[in-house]
Amino acid sequence: MVDFTPSPLFSTERLSRLHRALDDINNDVVHLTALPDTGLAHDHVWISRETCPDWVARLPKQSQMQLDPETNLDYQAACFRRAAQSGHTPDLHGILPISADFPRGGLLVSAIEGRSAQLPDDLPAIGEALAHLHEITVPPVDERLPLASPCSPWTAMRDEVLEQAGYLDNAPVSDSARRRIDTELSLFDDDHELAKRVDSQRCLISFDAHPGNFLITSEGKAVLVDLEKCRYGHPGLDLAHASLYTSTTWDPASHAVLDTATVVDFYRHWWASRYTTDDVMDVEALVATRRAMWLWSTTWCAKWLSLHHQERDSLAQGEDWSAALSEDRLIAHVEDRARHYLSASVIERVGDDNHRLAHELALT
Known part of the structure; x- marks a missing residue:
């Protein structure tokens, strides 16, 4: 509790x-x-x-x-x-x-009375919560503000990732890890057909759906308690953030390492909660947004490691990653996770996990 x-x-x-x-x-x-x-x-x-x-x-x-x-x-x-x-x-x-x-x-x-998510047992409840979020009717373009709803969510995601990738030059990243990240960044090379398909599946998303942001009530209902970064984009970004290694091992209270079969079941459960048996899962778009969310998370680690030693903003304006704003215990944990996620072994692991997921989902 x-x-x-x-x-x-x-x-x-x-x-x-x-x-x-x-x-x-x-x-x-x-x-x-x-x-x-x-x-x-x-x-x-x-x-x-x-x-x-x-x-x-x-x-x-x-x-x-x-x-x-x-x-x-x-x-x-x-x-x-x-x-x-x-x-x-x-x-x-x-x-x-x-x-x-x-x-x-x-x-x-x-205030939500609940416990931390326990994986994999609570993944179906998290999938249902996200399905309900993604089913909310998208308002007309002129009624979406102040939430972000770029003309091309895929292009906007690319721009965010590439901006954060600029911090990799000063981050603790080995040559082999950097080469793998650069290879993965080729995801954003011009592919108008993929961008069109991703952009066509716009809905309200959390953009911060890692398991540590959910509480599970006594009835087994998953409640998403952190809603700072909602926007209109592809639901695959939320599914990724809920099930990537870099998300499920982030929060100590919900820490878990998921195998491919568990993640496949999670995607299938979410799909069944939203669509009919006649609908065809767009596996390519789901895997592409998963890779994009991982790249966003990984490049964010490089950004945070580059900025957290700065003095806090005395004017309390805008973004501020200064370690002075948080407890030493929390900062030590974030630094440990950021360095871990930038390691060559983790980067290779996640890339291989995504490849296996693409193969297994394609069989559905």
Whole structure:
């Protein structure tokens, strides 16, 4: 269930300031508990309420999408509002205004009583949650803002990956690992037919669907609790993020190494939750987006290793990967994972896993 071990970075004085700020929004708050520091983008505080269900305050440390504080709050609020239609995300209840005490503001969302995902047992529940998210009706183009909905999601993904790949030159990457990454980056060489097929399958996606972002309720329902980066794109990016080695071994609470058969079953379960037996799975697009999501994650590791030693942004604007924003324990864990994922053995492993998955899915 919920871990109430408080974060030492969240002082009693800061909790008191938050309590005062919440009094202006809701007078039902009776107790605040800072939750463990488990992510690089937010602090979390459990809000115990006297007569109503509890909330959680999501207080940004930074914007992973390089947005200013006000735009970042608007974006995240839109993520929660739209994803709520899936029935597998927390509801949004309010916005904590930007202030001197909380220069990036915050969101107030439903508190979810649940445990960490245990793999592979909870993969079907995660697949169903994602299927419900992906089934949400895509609004007309002029109603999609503020969420990102590029003309070509495939091209936008390529541009993000290639921008992050620029950090590989200064990252701890062996020559053999770099050669394999460069080979994998050829995925984005001009292929208009693939881009057209990926772009034609647009839906609301999380873009951060790794298993550590799910809680499993007592009824076995998977709830996606982190909705900072939703956008309109290909659902294969979410399926990849939920089942890649670089995702399933990221969070210690949900750590697992999945074999190919388990991942194939996960894709098939998601497919059966969304489509009829007459529909044909576009295996090439699913595998291409899986490779793209892995490349995004791997190049992000190079970016983080290059930037986390920087001083924190004193103006609290936009993106900020400074280690000063998180506990030493968390930073040590992220550094360990980033270096591991950039190792030649892992890069070769994931590439081979994706090749086997493509073969097995093609047999469905």
